[in-house]
Amino acid sequence: MLSVPKEKGRKLIAQNRKxxxxxxxxETHEAGIVLLGxxxxxxxxxxxxxxxxxxxxxxxxxxxxxxxxxxxxxxxWTNHEPRRTRKLLLHKxxxxxxxxxxxEGGLTLVPLSLYFSDGKVKVxxxxxRGRRAYDKRQAIAExxxxxxxxxxxxRGRKGMD
Numbered sequence: 001m002l003s004v005p006k007e008k009g010r011k012l013i014a015q016n017r018k019x020x021x022x023x024x025x026x027e028t029h030e031a032g033i034v035l036l037g038x039x040x041x042x043x044x045x046x047x048x049x050x051x052x053x054x055x056x057x058x059x060x061x062x063x064x065x066x067x068x069x070x071x072x073x074x075x076x077w078t079n080h081e082p083r084r085t086r087k088l089l090l091h092k093x094x095x096x097x098x099x100x101x102x103x104e105g106g107l108t109l110v111p112l113s114l115y116f117s118d119g120k121v122k123v124x125x126x127x128x129r130g131r132r133a134y135d136k137r138q139a140i141a142e143x144x145x146x147x148x149x150x151x152x153x154x155r156g157r158k159g160m161d
Contacts, residue, residue, distance in 0.1 A: 007119035014048040014114040021136060023110055023128030029098070030117075031125050032089035033064065036080045038072040043121060045072075048114055055088060055109035055125055057099050062088040064111065064123065088123065101127055 019025075035043075042048070053067040064086045071079045090098070101107050112124040131139070 007116060009118070011116040012113060013043050013046060013116065013121075014050045016050045016053065016110065016112050018051055019110045019112055019126065019128065021139075022131060023108065023126070024131055025112075025126045025128045026101075026107070027127050028112065029090065029094055029125045029127075031062065031123050033121050033123055034087040034089065035121060038080050039069050040121065042069050042072045043114070043116075050111045050114055050123075053111045055111065057095065057102060057109075060092075060095060060099075062090055062095055062098065062109070062125075064088050067111065067114075088125065098127065106130065 047070050049068040053064060055062055055064050057063075066083065067086065068082050069080070070082055098109065102109065106129050108128055108130060110126050110128050112126045114121065114123050116122070
């Protein structure tokens, strides 16, 4: 019998860069996902989109919605539905904490990244508060001013001024 070597480390599949712009991230949680075989094969090919994704808590379970995992091309009639709702695997204490925080108001569960961790598919789930347009502009301005000061300090250290 041929043994397949176990995967080690973390391999990124998809990232939601827009989430960090649209939401103020308060805390993150790592969760497993219940997937079908063809979904895992499609993810191994590096095909997924989580930009429209979000998570909800229904009846004490956390569900990932709006994440697009395209159909596996060589798959047959057993292929999965690309935008189906997928269950997330978290501890009961973490779910209870998330229920309390999302009921608090104004907080949303947003997936930040989808990745393989030691061969298992995981999702980084963030608890975030939506930013308004002026908050986004302010965050961009702060980031650019910090970048400018870092550049100036770097030039000063190198004696380029």
